[in-house]
Amino acid sequence: MPSRRRGAARCFQAVSPKVPAASLAKGPMLSEKSLVRVYGDRDYMHTTMLRHQGVTVAFAMDKDRRIRYSVLHLSPGAERGELDASYWHDDPAELRFPTEITQVGYAIAGATRLPVVKRGGRVEAGANEVPDPDEIDPFLSSTARLTAAAPFQVVSDGTHLMVFRQSIDAGHPDAVHKLTKGGSSAAASGDYVKHNGAKVPLVENTLLCDRFVLVGTELKPVMEVRFQRSRHSTWPASAKDTPGTKDMEGRPFYEPTQELTFVRGLSGGAFSVLLLPTEVQGSRRWQIFAVNSRTKLIDSFNVAQASNGLFNTQGSGRDPGFGAAGTALRFNGTSHVDLGSPAALQLGGKTYTLEAWINPAAHDGMILAKNDRAVGGDFSFAIDATGYLTLMHRVPDSTVKSTRPVAIGRYTHVAAIVEAGKGVRLYLDGEPAGEKSVNLAHDTTTKVLIGAEYDNGRPVSVFSGDIDEIRIWGRARTREELAKERGQRLVGDEPGLLAY
Template identity: 45%
Template sequence: MVLRQPISAGDAGAVHKLTGGGSSGDASRSDYVLDSGGAKVPLVRDTLLCDRCVLVDGRLKPVLEARFERSRHSTRPESAKGSLGTEDMEGRPFHGPTQELSFVRNLTPGRFSAVLVPTGVANVQRWQLFACNDTTGRVDGFSVEQGAQGLFNTQGIRFHTSPDPAFQDAVFERSSGTCPFTGRDLVPVASGGGHGETALRLTHEGAPAALVVADTLAVAVYAHVSATFDGTTAKLYVNGRAAGSGRCRSRRAPGVPSCWAGRTRAARCATSPTTWTSCEEGTGCARRPSWPRTWATG
């Protein structure tokens, strides 16, 4: 696994977005997406990229993947006669794709680190990432479960156990199913510490105001919680239904723009109706705010 930063947007080898979709590095093209200043928008910037490599004779080489030779897809053949291989029909190798860690934003060049750490569950490890945010001047920390092929599972694994407390110590599964002792459906394992397993807490601690709603959540049942804030009014939604709103005084950190564009965050409840945790920060956000944008209490 190799973590690296993308080259600068002005580099001769940079790839930029096209207005019709896709990307290109051809300097002679004129159909590039432009930002407000008229500059071409790079495909990726100020984030982390991840490549899977193997060490061969002291050199790192990209991992080859098995795909269908004609369709060049890993699971969909062009026809019933499609065959798997590491090259297409023209002899071009199928290298593993570069992954973009889009949750890392505004990365200061060269200032990041990553470590793979064990957990209390056998054969489950987590990536701990630290990245210096060039916009806020702070260090952002991310804890992400290791996924398939050593990559990143931002949704995490939901463990299951027996619905009968008498057998919960003997049943611990990585997916839903049937309890071998009772014949009933397995239930999600509830965290005993009151925190989500993947975990960004949504709290009003340190915020200039709190938005309080009367809704309660069932224990060990997923709930979707989202919030919006336009600089004046904060609104909270629980399972897609408006749960409350209120005027809140905005407090902006130095150097951070006064607006934030992007999808709201998904949230899940842990074991307490007054504890709110997020399973993952929403992807596609233009900026990651460094101050509280969501307030929720029971």
């Protein structure tokens, strides 16, 4: 290994054929050619570079949206002279992406496979067809096809290299759509999942993340353990299904691409990802800033790093209480929050679920209401004067009351599940606390209030205390969901979530 090297510069071919390659650094008394390794094999659009475990790795996206990389390999057995420029790859290697994708926060749903596309065109292999590896187009058969032509970012967590990239939109030629029986396809016809008559794209301007490990000078995708028959990480196909790193046909299980669906509306690669330390030793958090092209605002997301190094969107799982981190709305007996009357919250006659954490300073206060006593409305969700949880619809014999009271001065999770044709069930801290078959009120345009309800347009029954984690769902949540997730934060795009 040379005792000394001068310079450590690196560049790919210019972004535009009209713009010459430029040196990133220049050492004294040495020519640009001697310090810079230029790859002129193709047109490159976006580049980035970082150090990982003491090794410098450079990345570039070419005009065909392929991401390639080169490693500065300064090992004793790779003697090539005194200049660092000689120790990069002779040719940049293409980054290989997995053939499956999963949504962060929805691990129970499993991964979705990309279609297997044959080389030389866009013909997808049939369900029972298994092409030879050399017959498969690695780009169109993997999540690489979902990469948008936009700047990307690479982050090192000390163990893995994590590539963050913007996904393509629904109208892109390489877009694929979800199939009702799982998987995806770009074929003209198929049994597609549809919303309002349109096929649902697999991704659309969201943030994608993939992890790689550096082995020598090669970046390899992370392998994972799943059940061999079901190919699912948590659900076995039967009692005989055993975990392993390969399925029954010998195909390895690679960690799927992670789609951060809550980072949406991306355009032009306008996002930034940081991995930040916290006050707790060994605990880190992901900080993501992204320009939302729909709202024209900068969205900020702070997500805990999971134990496996990825994203923990459910938080710590602790119930709120004294000493627990977080914020809540504090009502002084005269204040309330007006949510208006959006179309999504027209709940009359429909199935829905209401949830909240409350810490009352006194009894007899409204938690959440869509009602005006003088006009009528849909529901009133409250603590009555004796401390019992109630849900009332403005129709005869429609009040449901809990079987036990709510304590003053401590946090309690309260929930009401309203099912059309079945009635209402109340829950306290995830446990059943009363039920009744009632008639549901008709839909109205009355405003939704937190901490009060209206009486001829004037707020009354104003809550005194703290209210937190208000959740309104357009479906009936299960007892298991309430018990498991009442102490966890939501991402905000969970299925059936109307307001949060």
